Structure formats: structure tokens, C-alpha cells
Amino acid sequence: MATEAELMAARAKHGEALGELGPFPNGFRATVDMMQSRQAFVALSGSELVGEQPGRPVAREALPMEDGLTGDEPEVWLFGRVVAKRGPFLVIRTPEGDGQALVRADALGETDAAALKVVDLGDHAAVRGPAIRTRTGAAAVRATHYQHVGKALLPPPAKWHGLKDVEKRYRERYVDLFANPRVGELFRARSTIVRALRDFLQGQGFLEVETPLLHSIRGGATAKPFSTHHNTLDLPLYLRVAPELYLKRLLVGGLERVFEIGRCFRNEGVSTRHNPEFTILEYYQAYANCDDLMDNCEAMLREVSRVAAQAHPTLVNPPGADDASDEPNVDGDGTGFRSFDVPFHRVTMRQSILDRVAGREGLHPTGVEALLTTDAVMHGEALEKVFAQVMEKVGREHREALAKCTTYGSKIYGLFEALVEPHLTSLYRSADGSQDAPVFITEFPIEVSPLARRKDADPQWVDRFELFVDGKEVANAFSELNDPEDQAGRFQDQLLRREGGDEEAMDFDADYVRALRHGMPPAAGFGLGVDRLVMLMFRQPSIREVLLFPLLRPAVSTDGD
RNA sequence: GGGUCAUUAGCUCAAUGGUAGAGCAGUGGAUUCUUAAUCCAUUGGCUGAAGGUUCGAGUCCUUCAUGACCCA
Structure with a gap:
């Protein structure tokens, strides 16, 4: 049998064989001591999750072999999901890793042995007994008690392939x-x-x-x-x-x-x-x-x-x-x-555009450099020139996005997104060049920053940064706008955008403006x-x-x- | 949104357009210090859905569903 229904029926039958106990008993309860016992044993075993720790092989060496047991050894608990059966061993998965139990029917009571007979992969089970060292040097709990804890009616995935x-x-x-x-x-x-x-x-x-x-x-x-x-x-x-x-x-x-x-x-x-x-x-x-x-x-x-x-x-x-x-x-x-151990780069948005354009054919460097000046007339002309050049070179999707950029700031932001963002990992590297480095992009245009404080030196820009790691935006922060009238104006601007069909635009938050009128301390915020x-x-x-x-x-x- | 790929047994995967297979799991038995336990035997399929082409479709075509990847 191998259809899902048949596999379930076989397991249900095993559950019935448990008799009075039933497939879903409620009698097993783990105390803190038992969980610590289990954790210590799994750590001793050394599993994929725990990894091998210094001193553990030595600790295993100190365990008695099965035929060297005196009966005075302390009991160890192991409980969890049965994930493999190998000869007389059960492999039991715990949150800390896998551990194995040596379960011999003749070392168990009659009831325990009967329950063991119908264990299926995926079931929950508990064993206790002394910890021993197997002939191959592994650790195992030699079960003196076996307990069925919970039934899995559906089969688990293949144990090797997961x-x-x-x-x-x-x-x-x-x-x-x-x-x-x-x-x-x-x-x-x-x-x-x-x-x-x-x-x-x-x-x-x-x-x-x-x-x-x-x-x-x-x-x-x-x-x-x-x-x-x-x-x-x-x-x-x-x-x-x-x-x-x-x-x-x-x-x-x-x-x-x-x-x-x-x-x-x-x-x-x-x-x-x-x-x-x-x-x-x-x-x-x-x-x-x-x-x-x-x-x-x-x-x-x-x-x-x-x-x-x-x-x-x-x-x-x-x-x-x-x-x-x-x-x-x-x-x-x-x-x-x-690890984030490499130093983070800090680059203004305009500089990042320059970095990207430097030495590349087709874009006039002096035109782009002019973008960086704060002279409004100068960058106005230069921007149009560069923008037109870029529009011709980028793909259709970027072109559509750029076409919507009508103001100076939004165009700079559009250029950043279209030109720079996809190449951040190659532009900004660790000192030895072996790996990409996190980069803070700073100084954002005010048009894309409706809640941020203007720069004192140039009100077209805000004190803001975004952190890019592996070319992906992970963080965003800025000096907060605490001027209520400026904030009210920004909300008005958002409303206009909504009327223009921008579904992402914010509402006018009058209560927030009122809060600012009570006075917000100068502050910065981070997301x-x-x-x-x-x-x-x-x-x-x-x-x-x-x-x-x-x-x-x-x-x-x-x-x- | 556009393109590419995938979907076959409970799980992981095979199968030039020509009889749908394997390993694991399951079932029956043997063994009982195994490390993916082993050995013998054995069950299991509406090949994601619906159409089409063909003597014949898991395979080719169309549409749909779901997912993955790339582009934006």
C-alpha cells in the first residue's frame, strides 16, 4: 500500500494496537530537569545542530559500554520525534539536535516492548535509561523504559532527502x-x-x-x-x-x-x-x-x-x-x-551618481558633475542634459518611471534608482575589494522625504540616509521635521499627489500637525x-x-x- | 506586469512520441551495536487541470492553475 490514505490507515492500526493507552495519550509531561537531561545528552552526542564541541569526544569516551553497566548509573531522558530506525536504535529529534536510543525489547517491560513494536517514523516517543558508549564510540541512551507519546498519522518526508x-x-x-x-x-x-x-x-x-x-x-x-x-x-x-x-x-x-x-x-x-x-x-x-x-x-x-x-x-x-x-x-x-565587520561607506546620493557615471561612455562627466553644485541655475540645465541622455540609454521600465519625474529632486532620485541602485554592490567594496560593503546613501531630495527635516545649508535636500546591503535597502533614517507649518505644507503636497492619482500618497494628519505645534524636540528617527x-x-x-x-x-x- | 523553467507514487528523482520505473517510506518475513542499518519478498500511478495534434502523448501544441528564477 502506498497511497496517502493507505499509509494513514496502517498508522492508525498501529495506534489501535497501543490498547488502552491510545494513539494520543496525555500522560507524558516534561519537567525542567528532564529537558536539561535531554539537552545535556544531545550535546554530548554531538549532532548537526550542536556541532562537535571541544571535550565532547572525551566525555563520550568516559561513558560505560552496555556490558559494563553496574546499574548505578544515573538515568538520562531522551524524548522527541522518531526520525529513523536503525537496527536496535531509534534516532530521536529534539530542538537541540538528534540523539539515539538503544532499545532492546528484552530490556523493557512488557507494555513498553509492545508499544515499541508499533512505533512509526514521525511518532513522538520518550525513553530513559543510562547513557552508554556504543561499539562505534557514539553515545546512546540504553532504554530501560520506552513510552509512546504521540502518533503521527501522516508519514514524514524521506529521511535522507528531507x-x-x-x-x-x-x-x-x-x-x-x-x-x-x-x-x-x-x-x-x-x-x-x-x-x-x-x-x-x-x-x-x-x-x-x-x-x-x-x-x-x-x-x-x-x-x-x-x-x-x-x-x-x-x-x-x-x-x-x-x-x-x-x-x-x-x-x-x-x-x-x-x-x-x-x-x-x-x-x-x-x-x-x-x-x-x-x-x-x-x-x-x-x-x-x-x-x-x-x-x-x-x-x-x-x-x-x-x-x-x-x-x-x-x-x-x-x-x-x-x-x-x-x-x-x-x-x-x-x-x-x-558579519558587518567591514567599514560602511558613506556617500551622498549625488556623489553615488557621479561614482557610477565616472569613466563611462555616453554620459558627459562635466554635465553630471554640474549636478553636484548647489547653484540652482547651473544644475537645472545640466540635469536636463544628463537626464535626457540617461532616458535614451535605460530600459523601457526605467524610462517610464523617469518620465514621471518632473522636479529637480525627483529626477535626482530617479537617476539614483535607475543608474546607481542596481550596481551598488560593485561600486562600494571592502578595502581589499574581496566583498561588497554596506553603504549609507545620504542627502535625499525633499520631494521623496515628506517627513524629514530640510538641510540648513540647502532646503532642497534633507538630512536622511538609507542603508544598502547587498544592493538591498535595509534601513532608512532622517532628522525629523518638527516645524508644524512646514509639515502642514508637506501634507498638502501629499494631498495634491493623491488627487493626481498617486495611491501611495499620505493623508493630511491634522492631529499630527497639532502635536508638532505643542513642540517636538529636535530628533532623529530610524527604521x-x-x-x-x-x-x-x-x-x-x-x-x-x-x-x-x-x-x-x-x-x-x-x-x- | 513581461520572459524562462517546473509540476510523474507519501518523500526524493528517472523514463528518443512506442508496455510509467528506481531509492526511501509502507506491508510480510529474516537479522538485532546501527550511523542513509542490512537481506529476501511485496503493495502502491487519472503523469497539476481541460482541450487539441497523432495509429499511439508523461513527452508535441493551446489554454488554465500553482510555484520557482530572471527582468522591471
């Missing part, structure tokens, strides 16, 4: 997690990263807060929101695209350093870098400016990557990485680690895409690899329910 089908991995993440242990380790690493971010900010006196996810006004970022509705109040609401405007209200209220880690929602496409819901870290710091945040960002990412590397050595240096085959990374294994940071740090090819349940179209039902 679950490779990408769609199935995402749809049935619960299978992916136990069939491919490194997937689980990656999500533990994600948790470590979030905790390290939190620790870093709390260490600097930041207060963690929670602000609404349901907004009645669109604002905080230029993005298409999800719409919903509150029935009792008969109120149209939007899922937030950013927490920014609420967090800055807290600055007005005197909470000088605040941060929030939480979900944002943007009603946009799905790709290897985008999921409609994603996790953002935003923090706001009174009496600081954009440059302070740049320093802090660099320090924070170094610290977080240091903590993550220390906590997850097997992801940083995957076992067997030396004999790496050239097979694609289809089973969700980590593909490496980015970081947490999913992207995890993805970049552990070099995952897709954001879906770091989201437990990425958005997919609902599976087509085949059995009519």
Missing part, C-alpha cells in the same frame, strides 16, 4: 521545520537577532512601546495600505504602513527615546524581497540628528551580528561546507553569514526591515526563507472541504 519542494515547504512549514532541522535553527537565529536589537536599544535607554496597527489616516510612509472597517463605529480603517507618526507623538509627550518592533502592512507585490506583511524596527531619539543615527546603526548591526554568530555557529559555518556540492540551496540550508536584516545576515536568497508563514495563494482544495 522536504525539498519549495512550495510544500512554505505551505507546510510544520513539516519543513522538523524534516529540515536547519530551517528551525534559522528561525531561532531570527529570534536571537530580534532580541539582540532589543537589548542594544534598551541598553541605550530606549523605551519599547506599542502603537496602533489600525489607523484611520494613511501616513508614516508612502505605500498602498490595506483597507478594513470597524463595524460598531462604522469607521474605515487602514492597517498601518509604518508606526512613524505615532512614535513621534511620543517624543512630543516627553518619551525621549522610544522604539517599536512590529508588523507593518503594504498592499503591494510579492517577491523575493517583499511580503505584504513584514516586521519593522523603528526608533526615535530626541536631541540627536541623522549623523548620530548613522554611527549608531553601524554599531548596532556589528553588535547584533556578533551576538547572532556566537549563538548560531552551525549556521555561520555549516558542517560539511568544505565538501559543498554545487547543488542549489533548495532545502533551506543557510548559505553563509555576513529597519527586520526580515531583510535576517535574510542578509544569513545570506538567504528569499524573504520567504525568514518568514515562518509567507503569504501564498490558498492551496486549491482537492478533497472538497
Whole structure:
């Protein structure tokens, strides 16, 4: 038999054979002591997840052989999912790694032996007994007790190949997690990263807060929101695209350093870098400016990557990485680690355009250089010339985007996106040129920065940076605009854009302007895409690899329910 | 949104247009210190869906569904 229904029936029959106990008993409960016992044993075993630790082989050497047992040895617990049967051994998977049990029917009581007889791969089971050293030098729990803990009615994926089908991995993440242990380790690493971010900010006196996810006004970022509705109040609401405007209200209220880690929602496409819901870290710091945040960002990412590397050595240096085959990374294994140890570049947006254009045919360097002057007349003419040149050279998609850029600032931003962004990894390298380096792009045009403070020296620009790693935007920060009348004007501008058909434009947030009129201290704010940071740090090819349940179209039902 | 590729047994994969196969898992048996346990036997398929071409389609064509990758 081999259809799914037949495989399930065979397992159900095994469940019935358990008699009174039944396939889903409730009698096994793990105490902290038992979990520590298990963890110590798995660590002693040395598994893929734990890695081999110094001194462990010696510790195994000290274990007695089976025929050397005196009966005085301490009992060890091992419990989890049965993932393999080899001769008289069961391999049991735990969160800390795999461990094996030597289960001989004649060493067990009658009930235990009967239960052992009907164990299926994927079942939950528990054993206890002395830890021994096998003839091949491995560690094993020689079971004096075996207990059925829970039945798996569906068969697990092939034990050697795991679950490779990408769609199935995402749809049935619960299978992916136990069939491919490194997937689980990656999500533990994600948790470590979030905790390290939190620790870093709390260490600097930041207060963690929670602000609404349901907004009645669109604002905080230029993005298409999800719409919903509150029935009792008969109120149209939007899922937030950013927490920014609420967090800055807290600055007005005197909470000088605040941060929030939480979900944002943007009603946009799905790709290897985008999921409609994603996790953002935003923090706001009174009496600081954009440059302070740049320093802090660099320090924070170094610290977080240091903590993550220390906590997850097997992801940083995957076992067997030396004999790496050239097979694609289809089973969700980590593909490496980015330490953030290299110095970050800091380049103005205009300089980055120059860097890109330098020495290239077809674009007149002096024309481009003129872009960098603050002389409005000069750069006005030069820009048109360069812009026209670029329009001819770029692809159709970029050309359409550039055609919509009507003002000086938006054209500069358009040039950056079209010319520079795709080439950031080759433009900015580590000192020895061996790897790409993170780069802060600074000084953004005001047109694309409706919430940022103008530069004192030139009001066409704002004090803002975006951090690009591996050519992907991970962070965005700026000195905050605290002039209420300037802010009101920017909101007006957003309204005009909405009337012009821009679905990403913000609403006029009158209460926010009122908050600013009460006086917001000079401040700077920072936002970081947490999913992207995890993805970049552990070099995952897709954001879906770091989201437990990425958005997919609902599976087509085949059995009519 | 555009292009390329994929979809075959529970899982991982094969099959010049000519009888749909293997390994694992399952089932029955043997063995019981194994490391992807081994040995013998054996069950299992509407080849993603619907049309078409053909004497004959898993394979060629069209449409659709889902996913992956690239481009934007």
C-alpha cells in the first residue's frame, strides 16, 4: 500500500494496537530537569545542530559500554520525534539536535516492548535509561523504559532527502521545520537577532512601546495600505504602513527615546524581497540628528551580528561546507553569514551618481558633475542634459518611471534608482575589494522625504540616509521635521499627489500637525526591515526563507472541504 | 506586469512520441551495536487541470492553475 490514505490507515492500526493507552495519550509531561537531561545528552552526542564541541569526544569516551553497566548509573531522558530506525536504535529529534536510543525489547517491560513494536517514523516517543558508549564510540541512551507519546498519522518526508519542494515547504512549514532541522535553527537565529536589537536599544535607554496597527489616516510612509472597517463605529480603517507618526507623538509627550518592533502592512507585490506583511524596527531619539543615527546603526548591526554568530555557529559555518556540492540551496540550508565587520561607506546620493557615471561612455562627466553644485541655475540645465541622455540609454521600465519625474529632486532620485541602485554592490567594496560593503546613501531630495527635516545649508535636500546591503535597502533614517507649518505644507503636497492619482500618497494628519505645534524636540528617527536584516545576515536568497508563514495563494482544495 | 523553467507514487528523482520505473517510506518475513542499518519478498500511478495534434502523448501544441528564477 502506498497511497496517502493507505499509509494513514496502517498508522492508525498501529495506534489501535497501543490498547488502552491510545494513539494520543496525555500522560507524558516534561519537567525542567528532564529537558536539561535531554539537552545535556544531545550535546554530548554531538549532532548537526550542536556541532562537535571541544571535550565532547572525551566525555563520550568516559561513558560505560552496555556490558559494563553496574546499574548505578544515573538515568538520562531522551524524548522527541522518531526520525529513523536503525537496527536496535531509534534516532530521536529534539530542538537541540538528534540523539539515539538503544532499545532492546528484552530490556523493557512488557507494555513498553509492545508499544515499541508499533512505533512509526514521525511518532513522538520518550525513553530513559543510562547513557552508554556504543561499539562505534557514539553515545546512546540504553532504554530501560520506552513510552509512546504521540502518533503521527501522516508519514514524514524521506529521511535522507528531507522536504525539498519549495512550495510544500512554505505551505507546510510544520513539516519543513522538523524534516529540515536547519530551517528551525534559522528561525531561532531570527529570534536571537530580534532580541539582540532589543537589548542594544534598551541598553541605550530606549523605551519599547506599542502603537496602533489600525489607523484611520494613511501616513508614516508612502505605500498602498490595506483597507478594513470597524463595524460598531462604522469607521474605515487602514492597517498601518509604518508606526512613524505615532512614535513621534511620543517624543512630543516627553518619551525621549522610544522604539517599536512590529508588523507593518503594504498592499503591494510579492517577491523575493517583499511580503505584504513584514516586521519593522523603528526608533526615535530626541536631541540627536541623522549623523548620530548613522554611527549608531553601524554599531548596532556589528553588535547584533556578533551576538547572532556566537549563538548560531552551525549556521555561520555549516558542517560539511568544505565538501559543498554545487547543488542549489533548495532545502533551506543557510548559505553563509555576513558579519558587518567591514567599514560602511558613506556617500551622498549625488556623489553615488557621479561614482557610477565616472569613466563611462555616453554620459558627459562635466554635465553630471554640474549636478553636484548647489547653484540652482547651473544644475537645472545640466540635469536636463544628463537626464535626457540617461532616458535614451535605460530600459523601457526605467524610462517610464523617469518620465514621471518632473522636479529637480525627483529626477535626482530617479537617476539614483535607475543608474546607481542596481550596481551598488560593485561600486562600494571592502578595502581589499574581496566583498561588497554596506553603504549609507545620504542627502535625499525633499520631494521623496515628506517627513524629514530640510538641510540648513540647502532646503532642497534633507538630512536622511538609507542603508544598502547587498544592493538591498535595509534601513532608512532622517532628522525629523518638527516645524508644524512646514509639515502642514508637506501634507498638502501629499494631498495634491493623491488627487493626481498617486495611491501611495499620505493623508493630511491634522492631529499630527497639532502635536508638532505643542513642540517636538529636535530628533532623529530610524527604521529597519527586520526580515531583510535576517535574510542578509544569513545570506538567504528569499524573504520567504525568514518568514515562518509567507503569504501564498490558498492551496486549491482537492478533497472538497 | 513581461520572459524562462517546473509540476510523474507519501518523500526524493528517472523514463528518443512506442508496455510509467528506481531509492526511501509502507506491508510480510529474516537479522538485532546501527550511523542513509542490512537481506529476501511485496503493495502502491487519472503523469497539476481541460482541450487539441497523432495509429499511439508523461513527452508535441493551446489554454488554465500553482510555484520557482530572471527582468522591471
